[in-house]
Amino acid sequence: MRSSRLNTLALAASLLALGAGGAPAQDRDTLRLGMQLEPPMLDPTAGAAAAIREVTYANIFEGLVRIAGDGSVVPALAESWDISEDGLVYTFDLREGVTFHDGTPFDCAIVQFSYERAVAPESTNAQKGLFEPIASTECPDPNTAVVTLSQPSSRFLFNMAWGDAVMVAPGTAETNKTTPIGTGPYRFARWVQGDRVEMTRYDGYWGDAPAIETLVVRFISDPSAATAAMLAGDLDAFPNFPAPEALAQFENDDRFTVAIGATQGEVILSLNNSRAPFDDVRVRRALAHAIDKNAMVDAVQNGLGTPIGSFSTPASPGYVDLADAYPFDPERARALLEEAGAAGASITIHLPPPAYARRGGEVAAAYLQQVGLNVDLVPIEWAQWLEQVFRGYDFDATIIAHTEPRDLDIFARDDYYFNYDSAEYKETYQRYLAATDPDEQAAIAGELQRILSEDQPAVFLYVLPKIGVWRAGLEGLWTNQPIPANDVTEARWTQ
Structure with missing residues (x-):
């Protein structure tokens, strides 16, 4: 009886806080992000669903290059590159000291495996056509990848920044659908199917460590439920908010930021x-x-x-x-x-x-x-x-x-x-x-x-x-969405 009464009082206090414009205390090491669709798998090289990339792009998996929030192509696992005058040969200088989350070293052999796997007859890559211009991938040394095209392709570098072109290791390529292992700043923790995917910061990441330690991506298909979850403080952000008719509630509430952009x-x-x-x-x-x-x-x-x-x-x-x-x-x-x-x-x-x-x-x-x-x-x-x-x-x-x-x-x-x-x-x-x-x-x-x-x-x-709704004090999420992704690598709490 005493336990039940304490629980009731705790619930009442929580509801009073919400009614007064408050919300449950936020753990500044965690980001709880909402998505409407749950991905059918977690390997972006083996499925067409954009939801796969929205979970994994730049967070778990990386390619040689990536697309930034402004739509530009920027370095990722390749720190620089050179293109021959005839547009046929791309020479990528690879970052040194990069490892996958299981400790597998990243080098040119990984690039060769990833691209050859994508163009193989048995490839299940949904965007296999992106790789068709590739005639060969060669490794003059572990830190250099030379990709030769069969014909010039003005879109090649941009295409290699897609989620379908991320690097995968031979030892884990077949299990990435359920337990993805990449080189990104977050490592996969678990997938509670029907509910959420959890990730934690990868301490061995080659680049700057993200400010957020734990990322939880929750799947809420119903627009009304998404609205309720945000208002109740169960989520910190819904980057692609599915209920535009409810925006006025958030725009008039100083607990939230509403960011309208383009996709x-x-x-x-x-x-x-x-x-x-x-x-x-x-x-x-x-x-x-x-x-x-x-x-x-x-x-x-x-x-x-x-x-x-x-x-x-x-x-x-x-x-x-x-x-x-x-x-x-x-x-x-x-x-x-x-x-x-x-x-x-x-x-x-x-x-x-x-x-x-x-x-x-x-x-x-x-x-x-x-x-x-x-x-x-x-x-x-x-x-x-x-x-x-x-x-x-x-x-x-x-x-x-x-x-x-x-x-x-x-x-x-x-x-x-x-x-x-x-x-x-x-x-x-x-x-x-x-x-x-x-x-x-x-x-x-x-x-x-x-x-x-x-x-x-x-x-x-x-x-x-792109309709983004997130808690005030959260910065670093994309306003526009030049590619299907929820890149949280720059996310941080400022208050």
């Missing part, structure tokens, strides 16, 4: 171009005319987001604003559907768990039904989306944000889930890769965007905003 994520209504009725470009254009993108941004993102008309964002070099290429025009949409013989067609939209997808599906369905289409919304979990839609190509349409930066290459692939096949696009993309002058490359990027706008292999909706 490289294009939210699109992906269409299966090999399946009727989407194998007819008139139907795809009809869908683009049928949806009011500005109204969708208002309904789904509380007005935060930039409508787009092709597969690029304003932060990307060579961006062309094509948002008005298909103005909201239900009459034009009906006419195109009638012309294509698709009036009254039935379609299914598979919706993965993120709030933007589930809410966006409801908005899209309402607009498509207004032009005479029969729409069935099917919510599915993330693992099923990856298996059925992304890998199995078994879908009509889906709403998803492609968050990787400057990823125009996905429409040039022979085998990708939306089954788009354009010889013109592929030829133009090869010119884009070969271009070494930045202005020329930007101009060709514009050509690629115009081809996609004309063909509409997907309905390009808007740029996913």
Whole structure:
């Protein structure tokens, strides 16, 4: 009885503190960070889910180079590099004294293993195409890696900064899915599936030690629960806050900081171009005319987001604003559907768990039904989306944000889930890769965007905003998100 009474009093005191604008005392050695999606695994070289990189990028795993918060490519495990005049040979000077979390030394042999593993026929790397230009990786000495390309690739260095290009050791590569071992400032502690991943500071890290000793990443899929967890002090930060409609609560509360930034994520209504009725470009254009993108941004993102008309964002070099290429025009949409013989067609939209997808599906369905289409919304979990839609190509349409930066290459692939096949696009993309002058490359990027706008292999909706909410006194988290990552290496408590 006495124990129960003490517990009740303790709970009452806690609630009174919250009501007075307080929160549970914060351990300044710990950062509790929230994410909406739990990754299906923890190896960024073996899975497509952005959530894998959001947990591990720069924290557990590192590549030769990395992308900083401002979008620039900066040194990581390579402290410098040299590029030959013909653009074919990259010579990387590797950092000395680097070890993996299990003590395995990092040297050129690791680089050779990591890149050769990525391009191998049996590779499961979701971005295998990034490594296709590599003709060979050689080790003149342990601290030098010489990567020779089969043809110049203006994007090679940027691509090697992606999470898919991190370094892995031969002895642990096969177990990284559940027990990741990298060279980063944090070492994996444990994964309580369905709840959280825990990391601790790696004392043997080659660089500056992070200020935060323990990182706990909690997975909270429901936007209302995410809001409640932040308000209750159960979390310190939610870098990609899933409930924009709740922002006013945080903006008017001096316990919190709200940071609105941009991502490289294009939210699109992906269409299966090999399946009727989407194998007819008139139907795809009809869908683009049928949806009011500005109204969708208002309904789904509380007005935060930039409508787009092709597969690029304003932060990307060579961006062309094509948002008005298909103005909201239900009459034009009906006419195109009638012309294509698709009036009254039935379609299914598979919706993965993120709030933007589930809410966006409801908005899209309402607009498509207004032009005479029969729409069935099917919510599915993330693992099923990856298996059925992304890998199995078994879908009509889906709403998803492609968050990787400057990823125009996905429409040039022979085998990708939306089954788009354009010889013109592929030829133009090869010119884009070969271009070494930045202005020329930007101009060709514009050509690629115009081809996609004309063909509409997907309905390009808007740029996913980055909505960050964290406790006042926490600094060093990214405002913008140039790559899918929750990089906490610069995070620190200032009060």
